[in-house]
Amino acid sequence: MEEKTKRAVRKAVLLAFFIIVIGLLIYSRVTARPSKETFKDKLSAFGLWESPLLYVAIPALYIADYFSHAWICLLFAFSVAGLIYEFVPKETITRYMGRGKAVGYGLALCMAPFLTVCSCTMVPLFGGILYAGAGVGPAITFLLMAPAANILTILMTGEMISWEVAGARIIASAVVALVAGLIVSATPWGKAVEKEFQVADSAAARSSAKVEVVKPPLDERLWAALKFAGYLAKQILPFFIIGLIVVGYLSAFIPEEIVESYLTGPTGILIASVLGGPLYTPTLVEIALGQELWNKGMSKGALLSWLMGQPYDFANAMAVSRIAKWKIVATYFIVAWAGSVTFGFLYGMLSGSL
């Protein structure tokens, strides 16, 4: 009996926490007042431009400023990412991956956003999908979809930039991931890898082994979700804060004129797509920097291209090249880059902000 009440209390407390976090976000959205004040204005307001302390003040002030309006959003994004990761049925991928190409692609697209907020699950899953006989196509689709449109980045893009951009990011990423998967699986080197990794019919091996994941009670699952959210924050926030220091300096010193002349129009998209990819930005930093550049006059098309650069950065490519050949990496690199340019143009034209 006592055990039961303990569980009930734990469950209630944890549920209350998640409800409060969601409520906080809604409250902050309802009461939010749009502010046109830029970071430069704030520096002027403090009279820091002439001060010798300027260079010390910029990172401190920028981080404080960022967190003062983003903390609810970050708290929400991490909590929800933890919840979804815990409650998404992970067995689905085990059960259905390897049952034909179409299922493979579908699963890769639908599951990637929920499973891979953490890079340490991504590369193993890439390898697993390849071995499981789903083929190299779904594996690549999964790999590109995961960093581009995982739950954490989408929530942050939506809340910090705009939900229109977040929506465009999801659709564009999904299409590019799918196309890249299809193209790689059609190339000779893609087929070679598939053959190399092909596992013979494993009915015999599987007869003794099975997957029967146990489900703990709800209070333990909620606690696990919260713990995972904390783990994610611990992994991501240190790099994010370092990134913010850089973004703070850029925000203070990049003149609007340069952004307006170089990050708009067709050249703007090309530049943004090249900068967004190889230039390695830790997760979420691309959103903060994109937001800053957008405020300074970058076009929406260029913004989308910039955000879509995430999946083809170098860190990602390095991890994959350990499993697949460099030719495969190069192929999806090119497709992802071409996709980011194409969708930058499309979105720029559709939204009237090229």
Added chain:
Amino acid sequence: MKEVKVEVIGPEPPCMRCQAAKKAVEKAAEKLKQAGVVVNVEKANIMSKEIVQKYGVLVSPAIAINNAVKIMGRVPSPEEVEKLIMEAAK
């Protein structure tokens, strides 16, 4: 004397959460030793052909007890692992 095989399945080199999962299993094994259950803890590579052939695509960290994946994509508490191993030992 009962023997139970526990595989901790994760990537190589191990990630933080897989190490945490392994620690939980080791703690449980330590405790069960006193209860007369021998737990063989093995570290398995999630990306090896053998493991994928055996279990399919897994989300790391995964824990398999006597060739059945019981935990996937999360770090369990030592108590939970202990309970699962006891069930398998019966």
